[in-house]
Amino acid sequence: MPGKVILVSMRAFRKDRVISYENGESLRTGNLFLVFCVWTFVLLCRPQDLFPALNPLRPSLITGILTLSLVLLRLRELRKRRLFEEQQVQLYTALILVMIMGIPFSLYRGLSFQLVFTDYINVILFFFIFFKVVDSVTKVEKILLIACLGNGLYSAFALATQDLRSGRLYFGSMFDPNDLAFFAVSFLPLNLLFISRGRPKWVRMACLASFAAGILLIIISASRGGLLALVAGGALLLFSKSRVMSFKAKIVFSVFCMATLVTAPINIERYKTILEFKEDYNVWDETGRIEIWKIGMRAMLENPLTGTGVGTFSEAVGRDRDRRKTEVRTWQAPHNMAVQIGTETGMIGLVLFLLMSLNVLRIFGKVHARSASQGLIRISEMGRAGFFGLFVAGMFLSQAYSFYWPFYVVLSAAVSRVYLKEKKTLLPRPRKEIKRLPRQIPLTPQ
Secondary structure, eight states, X not given: OHHHHHHHHHHHHHHHHHHHHHHHOOOOOTTHHHHHHHHHHHHHHOHHHHOGGGGGGOHHHHHHXXXXXXXXXXXHHHTTSOTTSSHHHHHHHHXXXXXXXXXXXXXXXXXXXXXIIIITHXXXXXXXXXXXXXXXXXXHHHHHHHHHHHHHHHHHHHHHHOOEXXXXXXXXXXXXXXXXXXXXXXXXXXXXXXXXXXXXXXXXXXXXXXXXXXXXXXXXXXXXXXHHHHHHHHHHHHHSOOSSOOHHHHHHHHHHHHHHHHHSOOOXXXXXXXXXXXXXXHHHSTTSHHHHHHHHHHHHHHSTTTOSOTTOHHHHHHHHHHHXXXXXXXXXXXXXXXXXXXXXXXXXXXXXHHHHHHHHHHHHHHHHHHOSOHHHHHHHHHHHHHHHHHHHHHTTSOOTTSSHHHHHHHHHHHHHHHHHHHHHHHSOOOGGGSOOOOOOOOSSOO
């Protein structure tokens, strides 16, 4: 009987710790997290594209400076969080060092220096501040909700313009149709975290609308890579064990996707070329993507340690064609994240990129299988599907230095840290720390 009482007490203790943990036992950072959320919205969702009047105000710069200022003011508190305790942070730091070390050997030193220290510096600062500030399940969910709402808003604006050219959707000057599909598919599964029961009604409706707008945007963009990414991410959700989607939800998801394919004004002829890839110019033409990737790999092998320098892929293509004296002398983008990183940062950079990408899937898979926190399990399941879709789409796009790949890398690092904290919280204390219970004295004489 006493053994059963102790066992029940231990279970209750574990349950209480999990509940307390999910509510967010995290570092108190005051208004820093709020300002960081605003900065996240500006960087990931680009409201200046939706409202051009914001451009002169430089919202990204202003919110970034404000966030960095608050970080410096609270540096003493933030030091309690070790920056390099997670492997993902170590690998990302190594990639940055490789990028910097390659500047003196770049084909275009001025461009590489500018891209690393003026353009990409925002991504670097976002990565490390994210890891310092986002340290609980509650904070992770808030960041993901902001990303989903911003993504849905951007998708809705793009669809509302109805700017169809040659059967493809265009919006703004930042993204072409392929980039629009990449942007939408990157956050699409995360919406499913917030449409289940228990969430506020407005959140459920907003994320459901965001999910629908994202699928519609991917299909209307006529991006073949985006469609493949949607199919890959959807297959992972449908055919893997889920803690978020019930069997009925999976059926509804499948029917909705099929209905969108049938009713949306899509460019059927363009999608048919996926099945006729041997006739596609990307396979056999000098300007096709396969030939571009070959040029990039040759450039990487010629510069295995430092690469050609950040932002110089097009320069490497042009020089390669000049050297071979081809009829086509066009300088072209890589259209592949891995090839882009490998060419511009060398073999070391490529290995780091692939290791971090594999770690994202590994961390999400491990946490999904082993965590006691329902919040972490759900985040990991949808995060894995979202990153898988992003990676598939990225194999056809020049998005190696965008915010979206590092976002998932640091998200996985934050999830891993919170999971390790959970494990330490739920581990039983060593025997020597458990005090022996006093011997019970019988109330009645023997």
